[in-house]
Amino acid sequence: MADITRRLGWRHLRGAPTAHIRHHRRGTLLHDGPGLSFWFRALTAAISEVPVDDRELAMTFHARTADFQDVSVQATVTYRVADPAVAAARLDFSVDPDTGAWRGTPLEQLGTLLTETAQQHALDVLARTPLAAALADGVTAVRERVAAGLGAEPRLPATGIEVVAVRVMALRPEPEVERALRTPAREQIQQEADRATYERRAVAVERERTIAENELASRIELARREEQLVEQRGTNARREAEEQAAADAVHAQAEASRKVRLADAEAQRTERLARAEAARAVELAEAEARRTERLGQAEAARTVALAEAEAAKAVRLARVEADAAREVGAARAEAQAAWLRVHTEAGIDGATTLRALTADRLAENLPRIDSVTVAPDVLTGLLTRLTPGEPA
Incomplete structure (x- = not known):
């Protein structure tokens, strides 16, 4: 939409680079081109604004296939106004001199024209295609057919419209x-x-x-x-x-x-x-030997002296004992002789005397006997034998 400014009964229009402006005054074309800027009077000016940029037109419509199945087609047509003068002459692109807004709906008219034309060609190709083939290859077939149909449509060039591209996004059957x-x-x-x-x-x-x-x-x-x-x-x-x-x-x-x-x-x-x-031991032994020799000599001398004294003592004792023994022997001999004389004088024979003497000697040499038990028969026999005058 053009930008219009008011100044003291005059209007100033400033267009966009993508908008083609056509200014007529009293039937005369004064300004014609995109991106214009000029002053004009609202009472005498007739201004048209035709967009020359590429426009995208999305469309969704239903079609029936050869086997009577309903499908929905989603497509987009890209177009532009190639001849703004022809488009301004065939469609109402005039704008309000006070606001710059279109007085009519030219883009809706172009959309309707393009949608119906594309739908016509899509329905034509789908009506002769079964559902399975349409779902498999229908997108390409519909796109090519719609592109070819729009390119061959005589009304579009007559309106100044050029189709740039056709895209078919989907062909969808009913949900069931x-x-x-x-x-x-x-x-x-x-x-x-x-x-x-x-x-x-x-x-x-x-x-x-x-x-x-x-x-x-x-x-x-x-x-x-x-x-x-x-x-x-x-x-x-x-x-x-x-x-x-x-x-x-x-x-x-x-x-x-x-x-x-x-x-x-x-x-x-x-x-x-x-x-x-x-x-050292030899020296000590020699010293000990010398000392021992000295001690031995002294001990030997003492021992000799003691031995001589002991010998003299022993000789004296032996002499005394010998004298005592002689005296005792002599006394015993005298006693024995007296005992024998007594037995002889008593008329006892020599055998009995000898037995008595033997018993006496035996009694002297027997050990000490504390008590002796003599049986009566032994004592009787012994007494019988000791009795004088009885045969032994």
Whole structure:
């Protein structure tokens, strides 16, 4: 819409670059072109504003196919006014000189013209096409037919209209028919989905079996590796033991060598100490021997003196004991002689005397007897034998 400004009975119009302005005064064309700006008087001016930009016309209409099915067509026609003078002459593009607004509805008239023309060609092509073919290839067929029909329509160039492009977005049947048409596809899709599910389950089972086999193979391999690990550990343990034994042997050999060296050093030290101790012991022994010799000589002299004194004492005692023994023997001899004389004088024979003497000697030599029990028969026999005058 043009921008019109009032100034003291005059009007100033300022058009847009996409609007073609035609200014007539008293039947004479004064201004003609897009994007004009000029002064005019409202009482004498006749102004038309024709848009020359591209316009989009969306349309939706219903059609019937060859099998009597209703479909809805969604399309868009892009057009523009190629000849503004012709369009202004065929349609009312005049504007109010005070407000700049169109007095009529030229764009609606163009929309109706284009919609009816496009619908006519779309209905013509769909009426001879079955529903299935229309849904499959109808969009292209309708677009080509509508584009060709609009391009060949003589009224559009006569009105100054040029069709730029035709687009058909969709051909849709009724909802019930669409659902019915979708059912086989849905069933097929469901069957494909079920088949895919079964195949997926089969693949899952196969994969589970493969996984189980792999797990079993992994366990077998793990067991084999564990066996190898045990063997390797045993080998390592044996090697470690051998290395430890070798190290212990080396350590023991070194320790033995060290102990041998220490023993040799200790033996040498002990030998030196022993030699020193032996020398010292020899010296002490010699000194002790000399002291002992001196003590022995003194002890020997004392012992000799004591022995001589003891010998003299023993000789004196022996002489005294001998004298006493002689005296005792003499006394005993005298007693025995007297005892014998008594028995002889008493008329006892020599045998009885000898038995009595024997008993006396035996009594002297017997041990001490505290008490003696003599049976009557023994005592009787003994008394009988001791009685003088009876035969023995």
